[in-house]
Amino acid sequence: MRLLRQLFFVFLAVGLLGGILMLFAYDVIKVEWPSFMEIQPSFRPMEKPLPVPERSIPVEGAVAIAGLGAPENPVPADETSVARGAxxxxxxxxxxxxxxxxxxxxIAPFLVNFKPANLTLPIVQDKSDGALFLTITNGVKDRMPALNENLTVRERWDVVNFIRTLKAATP
Ligand code: HEC
Structure with a gap:
């Protein structure tokens, strides 16, 4: 009989302790543990950048609205723009x-599958400014990297204006 009673108290104690631990384990009582920088969402060198959160707009504003086609070139191709583009x-x-x-x-010789396009040819020059802008912005899937992180919107238009001069340079 004494043994049973002792066992009863042991189980009661263990049960209570477990129950209290469960309150924390299942966040019934939430404890703000210190969080560590290394377990936040992040990407490591050579990893693809995290996708842009849905429905977010870059600080520079949306560069193109999906479904509305290529944007118009707002930057006049003056000397400054072309020089910066160059x-x-x-x-x-x-x-x-x-x-x-x-x-x-x-590095063109080392690109095995797809060679960089010749930007002086009509196949590129016949495209609209907006189309070239989108190529720079988004790259060409699996062929050319997207350069939207390297170049601001204005800079991309400068590069587009410069590409236009490459046409004139060829006979
Ligand atoms: C890592 C190499 C690389 C870099 C850097 C690069 N490109 Fe390209 N680009 C390519 C390749 C490869 C293609 C050919 C894609 C294909 O075969 O359709 C291409 C194609 C293009 C085209 C033609 C796209 C089409 O749809 O016909 C344009 C325009 C272009 N690049 C502009 C640029 C501009 C402007 C820059 C710099 C801001 C740039 N590229 C940087 C590799 C590169």
Whole structure:
């Protein structure tokens, strides 16, 4: 009889303790544990960037509205814009597309599956400014990287204005 009573108290104690622990384990009583930076959503070097949250708009405003086609070029192709475009092209595009946009950049020989487009050809030049802008913004899937993170909206239009001069340069 004494043994039973002792057992009863042991089980009661264990049960109570477990019950109290459960309150915390199942967040009935929520404890704000210190959180660690390394367990937040993040991406590591060479990982694809996290997708943009749904229904969010970049700080610069939406560059193009889906379903409304390519945007209009708001930046006049004046000397300043073309000069800036040339500089930005040299930094962001030349290694693939070549100094004159002919598709013969330094790393072009190493791109095995798809060669960079020759930007002087009608197949590119006949596209609208907006279409070129979207190519820079979104890249070409599995072929050319999206450069929207490297170039601001204004800078992308400058590059587009510069691409237009490549056409005139070829006979
Ligand atoms: C990593 C190499 C690489 C870089 C950097 C790059 N491109 Fe490209 N680009 C490519 C490749 C490869 C293609 C060919 C895609 C295809 O075969 O359709 C291409 C195609 C294009 C086209 C033609 C797209 C079409 O639909 O015909 C344009 C315009 C273009 N690039 C512009 C640019 C501009 C402007 C930049 C810099 C802001 C740039 N590219 C940077 C590799 C690159």
């Amino acid at each position: 500089q930005l092209f040299a930094i962001h595009c030349q290694m693939c597309h070549g100094p004159a946009g002919e598709g013969n950049g330094q």
